[in-house]
Amino acid sequence: MIQFQQVSKRYPGGFDAVKNLSFEIQTGELVFLAGHSGAGKSTLLKLIAGIEKPSSGAVLVNNQNVSRLGRKALPYVRRHLGLIFQDHKILYDRSVYDNVRLPLDIVGFDGREVKRRVLAALDKVGLSGKEKLNPVALSGGEQQRLCIARAVVHRPAILLADEPTANLDRDYAHDILELFKSFHQVGVTLVISAHDETLMADYGRRILRLKHGEFTA
Amino acid sequence: MKHWIRLNALALQRTVAAMVRHPLNHGLNLLVIAIAAAFPFGFYLLLSSVAAVTAQLPVEPQISVFLKPAAGSAEIGGIKELLAQDERVANARFVAKDEALKDLQAKVGSDDLLAGLTENPLPDAFLVTTRSDASAAALDALKTELAGRPGVDEVQLDSAWAQRLERLLALGRGLLEVIVVLLAVALALITGNAIRMQILTRRDEIEVAKLIGATDAFIRRPFMYAAAVQGLIGGLLACGIVVTALYWLNPAVTELASAYGQRFALHLPGPLEIGAVCLVTTLLNLVGAWLAVWRHLRRFF
Numbered sequence: 001m002i003q004f005q006q007v008s009k010r011y012p013g014g015f016d017a018v019k020n021l022s023f024e025i026q027t028g029e030l031v032f033l034a035g036h037s038g039a040g041k042s043t044l045l046k047l048i049a050g051i052e053k054p055s056s057g058a059v060l061v062n063n064q065n066v067s068r069l070g071r072k073a074l075p076y077v078r079r080h081l082g083l084i085f086q087d088h089k090i091l092y093d094r095s096v097y098d099n100v101r102l103p104l105d106i107v108g109f110d111g112r113e114v115k116r117r118v119l120a121a122l123d124k125v126g127l128s129g130k131e132k133l134n135p136v137a138l139s140g141g142e143q144q145r146l147c148i149a150r151a152v153v154h155r156p157a158i159l160l161a162d163e164p165t166a167n168l169d170r171d172y173a174h175d176i177l178e179l180f181k182s183f184h185q186v187g188v189t190l191v192i193s194a195h196d197e198t199l200m201a202d203y204g205r206r207i208l209r210l211k212h213g214e215f216t217a
Numbered sequence: 218m219k220h221w222i223r224l225n226a227l228a229l230q231r232t233v234a235a236m237v238r239h240p241l242n243h244g245l246n247l248l249v250i251a252i253a254a255a256f257p258f259g260f261y262l263l264l265s266s267v268a269a270v271t272a273q274l275p276v277e278p279q280i281s282v283f284l285k286p287a288a289g290s291a292e293i294g295g296i297k298e299l300l301a302q303d304e305r306v307a308n309a310r311f312v313a314k315d316e317a318l319k320d321l322q323a324k325v326g327s328d329d330l331l332a333g334l335t336e337n338p339l340p341d342a343f344l345v346t347t348r349s350d351a352s353a354a355a356l357d358a359l360k361t362e363l364a365g366r367p368g369v370d371e372v373q374l375d376s377a378w379a380q381r382l383e384r385l386l387a388l389g390r391g392l393l394e395v396i397v398v399l400l401a402v403a404l405a406l407i408t409g410n411a412i413r414m415q416i417l418t419r420r421d422e423i424e425v426a427k428l429i430g431a432t433d434a435f436i437r438r439p440f441m442y443a444a445a446v447q448g449l450i451g452g453l454l455a456c457g458i459v460v461t462a463l464y465w466l467n468p469a470v471t472e473l474a475s476a477y478g479q480r481f482a483l484h485l486p487g488p489l490e491i492g493a494v495c496l497v498t499t500l501l502n503l504v505g506a507w508l509a510v511w512r513h514l515r516r517f518f
Contacts, residue, residue: 049428051428071433072432072433075427075430075431075432075435076430077430078428078429078430079429079430081429081430083428083429085428089421089424089425089428091421091422091425093421093422102422102425102426102429103429103430105224105227106426106429106430106431106432106435107220107430108220108221108223108224110219110223150429
């Protein structure tokens with residue numbers, strides 16, 4: 001599903017975010033990405049989504065070389081992805097409902113289908129009844145759930161979550177991870193990054209550990 | 218196709234909603250567009266009104282050569298021969314004084330004129346039409362030459378003013394072209410800037426949309442609709458400004474013309490001209506918006 005072939009990313013100024021990474025993630029797999037801040041976790045996820053282009057090597061998603069795709073093709077690859085951003089990227093000028101519907105508008109779903117899917121997604125993450133609120137009125141944990149609802153509303157095959165449990169207390173973080181597990185159970189491929197490895201240990205899944213842009217054992 | 222129509226309907230709906238939500242911002246933009254478009258359009262109507270009048274004027278300069286009463290047939294024959302050979306002359310006609318008097322009488326339409334006269338006060342004359350490509354200097358030279366001939370009393374260069382007016386009009390048309398080009402560029406830049414402002418207020422939305430799979434066309438669409446609606450309304454407003462101005466000016470223009478014994482009024486724009494103005498402002502707005510969105514989207518993958 002996701003394949004890295006000797007991928008390096010050097011940012012302008014000479015900082016190497018990831019160095020010569022090669023790995024593969026199978027369809028339906030749940031993989032954790034561990035490492036301290038600045039280890040290259042975010043960069044790795046951005047490379048999968050085509051938000052960053054590798055300096056060398058190839059990133060394959062669904063057997064398509066994301067790093068070689070042009071402006072016109074890239075959006076269609078991204079529609080197979082659900083992205084949960086570290087900085088949330090919630091739009092505060094509109095309701096919870098309108099935040100979640102954005103991916104559906106981009107694809108062009110009709111009104112009734114949009115409503116059905118948005119309400120289903122909000123129900124799934126436990127935000128039923130809050131669709132009319134402004135996101136400002138939500139707690140930190142609820143905002144994270146809003147991001148998850150937006151990431152899954154168009155039913156992507158791959159879910160990429162950058163530090164979804166950061167700034168959440170342990171119980172809440174477990175709730176979120178349970179939510180991800182339920183997506184995993186219906187066949188979604190997940191890549192979840194976190195700096196707190198103790199959370200992941202409970203799930204017994206594959207963990208990719210990054211340090212200074214390289215894998216460690 | 219169904220998706221595409223829905224996406225466009227949604228974009229248009231949101232565009233109109235945004236305009237209704239921020240009437241002042243959009244209103245000011247519209248006014249700027251309207252005034253920028255009204256200038257060349259009004260100038261164009263002014264020119265075409267004047268051009269319609271000048272089209273009826275003789276543009277080829279005519280020279281009237283009036284002879285002295287004492288001029289004999291030898292002198293008349295000499296001038297006739299000179300005119301026939303001169304290459305600046307297209308056509309020369311001798312008008313004897315009896316003929317001229319008959320003409321005058323026919324124009325006035327009364328026998329009283331003749332009754333009060335003991336003798337014909339009109340001189341013999343030549344009416345000379347010069348070639349239209351003769352330069353003003355050549356005509357002056359011809360005039361001086363004719364005036365120096367024996368038997369010639371006076372030489373008048375008629376219609377020179379018509380030619381000057383024609384040149385003035387040509388200058389006006391050139392000026393109009395310059396103004397149109399400059400204001401067209403200004404209009405595109407103004408819209409581009411207005412759209413850039415709208416982009417900046419929505420940059421978070423654009424970023425998120427880009428990150429989750431929006432195409433450039435999806436991002437561009439609402440701004441293009443905003444620009445098109447703005448251009449169309451701006452064009453209509455421009456026509457409104459011009460029509461109002463013409464209505465306001467026309468009584469004074471008509472009065473001025475009638476003081477010169479002329480019937481003249483600035484003509485109001487027709488539906489075709491209004492349509493053309495709206496089309497041009499809409500297209501220029503689209504160009505401006507496209508450039509603004511393109512500049513903004515360049516920074517994203």
